[in-house]
Amino acid sequence: MQTDSYANNPEWEDVQPIPQDDGENPLVPIAYSREYSEAMDYFRAVARVNEKSQRVLELTAHIIDMNPAHYTIWQYRQSLLDALKMDLNTELDFIDVLAEEKSKNYQIWHHRQVVVEKLGNGSREIAFINKAIEDDSKNYHAWSYRQWVVQAFNLWDNELSYVEDNLRIDIRNNSAWNHRYFVVFSRPDAKIDDSTVQREVEFSKRMIKIAPNNGSSWNYLLGVLRKCGQSVETLEPFLDELSKDNIQSPHLLSTKILLYEHAAQKQERSINDEALKLCDELASKYDPIRSKYWGYRKSQLQAISI
């Protein structure tokens, strides 16, 4: 990383820096550091003549380190990789270091994908992503990049156990739940047969028993049933079992209401009073922050026509 000023650097003496011309009263005044301004002045000058060289590559690294959000710099750097026929593994090394501090930045992940796509080899990626997820287990960029890598390089085989490792650490990690759904249902050669559905349903039930208040596992369970066209009514014995264990999770009560609603619609009769009572209990006792919602839900149920 260069720290000397460019003006005193003999390597740059042939370049005439171009300052930013922002008029007299910009809406967004420049509040850049001197170091950043100078680097940008030189970048402007070389970009103007489309210079593709090692020194520009280093200049972009310097700028990215100060401001990783500038999309044009990244695009320029990508054009340099081609022009200089760079060893793309060196570029991955560069990103490895950068990501340690800036893994929340969009551009870094996007750049990584561009490089890996050019390279046509994803063998370093899972380890790279694992590290980011270890630092922040719900990093949205990391999980969505993981989906791309798994798909692009056909790396499905170990994903289910990776999800389970993550859920063992944090059963409430919704990103891991979402990844499970992706791994189970989006794999191109996946056979979604009865045994798969059964496995997923049983898995979520097990997780719900461990943490009945965890919305992630309830959402997953209901999502799987919907995806596979299974009726929520199949959940009745499970819900009863939870009730017998004195579990009073709002998710349990809300799912019970769903069952009553289905029954009423299917049998074309009005809603069982038990469902209305559950709405009242949720509103007053088990989920009071959503009392208005449960009131609204109650009126919805009462409106089911006979």
Add this chain to the structure above:
Amino acid sequence: MTLAFFCLGSLSLLGQLDSAVSEKDRKEWIDWIYAQQVLPDPEDLDKSRYTCGFKGSSWAGHSYDPQATSTKYDPNDTASIPNTYTALANLLLLGDDLSRVNTKAIATMLKHLQQEDGSYAPTYGSSETDIRFVFCACVISHILDDWSGVDIDRATAFIRNSQSYENAMGQSPEGEAHGGSTFCGVAALTLMGKLKEGLVDRDELIKWCLARQISGFQGRPNKKEDTCYCFWIGGALQNLGAFHLVNDANLRSFLMSTQTIRGGFGKDSESPPDVLHSYMGLATLSLMKEPGLTELDTALNIPIAGVNHLRKLRGHQ
């Protein structure tokens, strides 16, 4: 450009924009915004059709010219969809008549940035496509009253496909459901008039949004509450006609806890204030009809003064 929007937007919500900004600043800021417009290059129409619109700053060093009618094509000096959205919003808030906006060039740029699957790339040459830019493209088309840059059926299909098993939107298909993406998807459908076609299950989506309330709102299940998600999810609920189901007493007390003694809002009670969360905090209070704040259009995410100004420009009240 986006930071400027949060500042101008906050002032507008506070009803202070006209008194806080002098006539001289107003004129010069409008000029500065126009100086960020990338226009077609008559000598290189072919390439410049991808690059028109507004950029975030004059970083590329071309000379300052708010009255330009063309821009010399430079592959490193391109507009972006998010900056075009916030530039237009800023112009409306500052009371400009949009007469220097090259509508046709912007619609052409949008058309070329829309992908096969209906999503948008933010800028030419980027493959970072997702639901945020679909939303921005819809706002831009609404403001310009020109939808020729949006294939509405494809954009609707993309948003529909972005709803996960949780019935809320992720950044793109298969992505985890997320408050920001959900705001973008619902607002885009609202602007396209496609709420019915684009939602997999409206009731379940409303339920998901309401379930995100702790006191403030979290952006995803089991995450911490954060001022910005109070607006993203509150705004989605407003567009779905269900904001009245929010627990406003709790929401208000959360927002008050994120306000700092120096003024402004942080993302939570421990964080320092910043312009994004300050705007989001005010915008949420505006949804709750807090006295002293003006209204806000939640489909466009623009304070009502800007939207009223647009209506006047378009000749309807």
